[in-house]
Amino acid sequence: MKLSSFISSAYPETSLSPRIKKGRKDMIFSLEDLADRIGSRPDRASVEELVEEEASQIELLLSCQPDKRCALIWGYVSSLAAERSPLPLRLPARDYAGLEMAGGCIILEKGGDHVGEKMRGGRIVIEGAAGDYLGQEMTGGGIVAAGCRDYAFRQMKGGWGVVKGDAGKFLGLGNTGGRIALQGSCRERAGWMMRSGRLYVRGDAGEYLGLLMSGGEILVRGEAGRRAGWRSKGGRIAASHFGPEAVDGVTELG
């Protein structure tokens, strides 16, 4: 008897699916319920595995008010919802909205902290001002916000961000890629340790612009504060006016 005949006879045609059976999962009643199943370290894969594709399940989870333990999970659910929604998704202002989002569109009235963190694609539009860590570690996609607080686009690797108003401290800290356009002004240490990418500021920039930067490009249409380009090892900084103690390599725009 051939081996294939033996194996085939063990699997009659009426047998179940050949690959892993994905049985229907249990209903998840709340973010706490989901958090209990995932454990102490939630990640996108576990959330994706546990959350059904049914819209009602995602809607239920999105409507929950997340506590500190469930904030990350809510962020993952918001991304899954946006990716599966054919239309832009309007969500309440909460932390971690669009966490690791890969596609789709989210509209927020105003932003919490960590909005668009680690996002890989899609769009996030924040009609009001965003909190801290906007677009942190993002690698793709785009964010538009009316304003933001500190650490916006920190360690950005790709994608783009537009801030229509002012930004706080440490804008574009440690960036290795991506593009940031700021229509207002930013506070101190924008472009700190920047290695690549582009930062455009239409207004003024605070002191220590491009501190320790080693690559990339910073362009300020207004006035940069004191010590621009301090201890920088590469890259390009240009501004209309520089404060005192700017390094020699910076370019003054005409």
Next chain:
Amino acid sequence: MPDPKSKIEQLVSSLEELRLHLGRKDLLIGRDRINSQLYFCLANACLRSRAVLLYGGMGANKTSLINLLGASFLGLELDRMEDLMVTGHPEQTEEKIVGFLDPRQWTGQKEGPVQVLWTDWAGSRWKLINEINRFPSGKQNLFLEILQKRRISYAGQVCQPGETCYFATMNPEFSATYPLDQALLDRISACVPAYQPDFLAGLLLSEREREVRDLAGMLPRFTESEFSSLPQLVAGKPLSSQVELAVLCLIRDFTLCERAPSYDKTQLSGSKPSLGLCSGCHYHNNPEAICWQTDEELSDRVRQDLRIFCRAFAFLLDRQADLEILRAIAPYVIWHRINPMTSVLEKPPYFGVGKLAYVASLVNKSIDRTMNERREMNLIYSHAMDREISASQAIEELSSFDDPIARMDFIPHLESRQ
């Protein structure tokens, strides 16, 4: 024309009617709910050179049941059966159990081969080793040779009682018991818990007014030809290919280890899963993978026992030897041979004592995986082995299966053929 099957049915009903055996029906096979203690003993009576161990506290009807069945199958009196068994204690010797040199030969004038006086137990075809764990560890070695053998040798002489049914009983650990050696346990085909009578059984037993000895005489008796025909009747029951495949995969699930030489857990010495061998292995803590959940592998004896007991139960229950039988009996064939990870066993719902239930869950996982998730990889491998597809194509396709059998059995074998 002997009809041993109907006589077995008579025996089962007689045991119940005479209040000689009233165990809880704890084994579900399809729609049949049966008593595991009784049916494993009956199955063993239909086989030869297999051993069944009944494990339980005092007074759980272990020894009596085996002697009653022996009296019925051999057509002997219960007293005679009780004389045939050997009971474990530290002063037992090979001479008392098997036989001793005939002292008369030293005083006679005749020359010739050494003469041995064999004990009744050695010559019996129904061998009960009572309280086996009361034999000291060294003396347990005697049974390594005897169990599952057709011949017993002593002083260069051989006793050939013929095909034999082996039974053993043991209590849980007491002050006068000894742990059973792993090699001896591997020679025991199935280990069945013997429970105390439940409430209703206790009530029914209280209605028994006559002595067991008297009632035993009323049990049906098998003729020599009927008893001898049982193994052939069992062998007539074919195993389905599903059972054959599930048994193969079950053995491999327990035996494969990514970190062992040749992926074979039998080669492990000193290091084992419970001592941290699996730390960092990507199968570790995966509840679907069985390899890391037990320290021991399953030997080829397990494969033989699973197959033959599937047939025996199919014969006894008059049904096909299918996966339902395998699911039901496999835990009893495996659980005494392995030590599961205590970290898992000590958690609910096992609480450190549900070893049989835990092994049953592992068995079900393996069978379910074989019949569902492993379908495609098994088909790919079989087509490659029959040269219907190329080995390199099969290896490429099998690489996408994160299954121990695909990774450690199928792919290395196909690579060696290239």
